[in-house]
Amino acid sequence: MLLSQTQSQQTSTQIYSIKIVLIGEFLKHRSFNGANKALPVLASSLVNAGFRQVLQLDLERLDLRVDDVLKEIINADLIIFAGCLTTQWPEIDDHSSKIFAELQKYDRKNVPILVGGYATKSVEDIARITPWITAFCDGEGEESIIEIAHTVARGTFYQEMEHLPGLCFITDDVKFHRTIATRVNNFDDIDQSFGLVHVPQVHDMDIFKSSDGRQLKTAQIFTQRGCPWGCGFCNKSSESNSVIRLSEASLRRQLRQLKKHGYEAIYLDVDTFTVHEQAAKREAEILKEEGFFWGSNTRIDKINYEQMRYLAEHNCVYLFFGVEHTLPEVSLANHKFNGSVASQIKQAFDYPAKITRAFQDMNQAGLPSSYFLILGLPKAKLNDKKTEIIGYEPTTYADDIEAIRFGIEKCNPDFLNFNVLRFMPGSMAADTVGDCSYSCVRPSGKQPITAGYFLPRAVKHYGYPQFQEHGVYRLCESVSKYQPITMAMNPQRVYDTICYAMQLINAKIDAGGKATKLFIDRDLIALRLVTQDAQGKYAIAPLEDFANI
Structure with missing residues (x-):
């Protein structure tokens, strides 16, 4: 024995x-x-x-x-x-x-x-x-x-x-x-910062500063998983739409541990923070009680002024909205909303007014706001009565600058950042086979975009089509070589779009308005391809200077 x-x-x-x-x-x-x-x-x-x-x-x-x-x-x-x-x-x-x-x-x-x-x-x-x-x-x-x-x-x-x-x-x-692991239904016992080596240059977020401008040590925590919506450009569109939450006890325990290690700010890295209103309020209360400043993400149609004010009163200093685009036809092509086609059409045409209201509420509540756009998306073609979708086509430069002007003039955001539509495997945009809303802008047409499109060796081996490489694409969020992007964009259009945004920002500053900050790749700033003066006004190098970065 x-x-x-x-x-x-x-x-x-x-x-x-x-x-x-x-x-x-x-x-x-x-x-x-x-x-x-x-x-x-x-x-x-x-x-x-x-x-x-x-x-x-x-x-x-x-x-x-x-x-x-x-x-x-x-x-x-x-x-x-x-x-x-x-x-x-x-x-x-x-x-x-x-x-x-x-x-x-x-x-x-x-x-x-x-x-x-x-x-x-x-x-x-x-x-x-x-x-x-x-x-x-x-x-x-x-x-x-x-x-x-x-x-x-x-x-x-x-x-x-x-x-x-x-x-x-x-x-x-x-x-x-091929198999896929089942959803994890309880992650309370997991220490999300276990053994983490803090790298200030990578982990700290400049949205978190003390009153005297000192950078706050930043950690990320997820308090929920899952998204009820199925936006086609997002990886979450092919995952379960049920939302699993972290318990209050686990959140509080992890916050106290982070506090012992000198952390002062938390970014709640979740899909839609206010998907459950009461749970969001409770988490805000806990974050304040434990002495943290914090920020998170949510949807414009899932928050109102009363919620914003409550979050701001409980140390929230940043909320990120994925506007994506303001044209109703773009929202429809990208499956921004749930429900029947008729319901989606109504929600899409109501969306611009909700965007304006949300940003006005953010400014009134004292919360810094971020206006996020995706360039080169597809848009739906509607029948004359605007009751049916009859096809899809690429957005134009005029469509995108209309969305930018809407944001700068009507929303007055603190931050503005651009993405260009990238086809990420795991999303509806990349995975859907055949004729779909993304076929008109997808490099592979009716064929799906796979992981191999992102690996030069695989691109060469399989003969995959690739977009025109140009450093100017890095003006959009983290875009680099060997990333299949929308066929609606080209280097000149990217450059002209960003220039237009800068002109509007500079004009607003000249008129005595708020200086909206662009999120720009740090390498472009280091190379002085994009500069900003003491007032917050932008200048940009000629397009040809971006060619070989």
């Missing part, structure tokens, strides 16, 4: 002592700061399950290089690129191949190399030309990673691969095996 217990304890110790390395990729271009939350979240899940050697290697850290990662993986039992974005495929491809080569040197070719995050959406084309990546983890990972780790510890990972939730890979008979 004692021998049996001893053997059982030894087996348990062996299982939980395997070394698991979680890697966070470097994000090459960014307009907004923020942390890779997958690293601490997955590490916390594993440690809660009893795994003792879990190492987080965030390549955003200034003191960490790929060579450091290569040293750490030599004796690893499981390697996971965690929280990866589709736009990071060039870096994932490079670094995963180096890791595989390093493992080969030490005859450790059977160590699983996995990739998780949105980068795994529509990934079959990459999987077929990337044999050194063992598998791709699709779906929420807090529970599935524990099952994966247990099979690695038992030495049965490869035998059990087909039964592991969310694991996608090329089988021995060259078929693509």
